[in-house]
Amino acid sequence: MSARPGDPLVDRPGNKALKVVLALLSVTVLGVLLVWKLAFIQQNWEAFAVAILLASLVVFFASFERSAISSREVVLIASLAALAAVCRVPFAPLPGVQPTTFLVIVSGYVFGARSGFMVGAIAALASNFFLGQGPWTPFQMLFWGLVGATAGFLGKVAPKSGRAVMLSFSAAWGYLFGWLMNLYFVVFFIKPLAWKTVFLAYVASFPMDTMHALSNVCFYLLLGPPVIKILKRFQEKMTYVEM
Numbered sequence: 001m002s003a004r005p006g007d008p009l010v011d012r013p014g015n016k017a018l019k020v021v022l023a024l025l026s027v028t029v030l031g032v033l034l035v036w037k038l039a040f041i042q043q044n045w046e047a048f049a050v051a052i053l054l055a056s057l058v059v060f061f062a063s064f065e066r067s068a069i070s071s072r073e074v075v076l077i078a079s080l081a082a083l084a085a086v087c088r089v090p091f092a093p094l095p096g097v098q099p100t101t102f103l104v105i106v107s108g109y110v111f112g113a114r115s116g117f118m119v120g121a122i123a124a125l126a127s128n129f130f131l132g133q134g135p136w137t138p139f140q141m142l143f144w145g146l147v148g149a150t151a152g153f154l155g156k157v158a159p160k161s162g163r164a165v166m167l168s169f170s171a172a173w174g175y176l177f178g179w180l181m182n183l184y185f186v187v188f189f190i191k192p193l194a195w196k197t198v199f200l201a202y203v204a205s206f207p208m209d210t211m212h213a214l215s216n217v218c219f220y221l222l223l224g225p226p227v228i229k230i231l232k233r234f235q236e237k238m239t240y241v242e243m
Contacts, residue, residue, distance in 0.1 A: 077122070081126060084123035096215060107151070109161075
């Protein structure tokens, strides 16, 4: 039985779990910001953050494990994740310059939210074997995974997004990724928590976040359309394999 030409890779089990986790993460962040003065949470920030983080990663990986997936897609996800990880290493000395984000975005945009999340999460884990593992690794896995997942949703909602949309999306994630990682820094290293110190942490990261956003834009301008075209060729080949 052959898959129909119009069948996208994104219409598979696991998307509901992705949406649930995204909603859970959003509600959690908002809830934490609203109740951070409560004594219990203030004294247990690390445990609270780690519990939410691990729960999110477990749900994402479980949805991937249980969903129908071809061996070709597994190989493709692994290859894209390895490429994203390898490309991160030589740019590490340049603050904020992250080709990984660009590759995760185009991967998710073409192959869907589930594949985009896996590429981002695995790329973060693999690249940190060269750059250094630490308590930041799970956060990077989750947030780069979210980059790929949201790019997958964009690809499903607007599969023919123009340059302006893709550049805006890439620039926005340059800032969003940094702001989300700031949550990790604030939770684990700023004590006692105060709005002033949180604000200063975000101000201090602004130059690096700006470089991240600008590098995403530059990578897309230089490589975006041809890379997306190549990936869509692979997608077409995977669509016509026998099931």
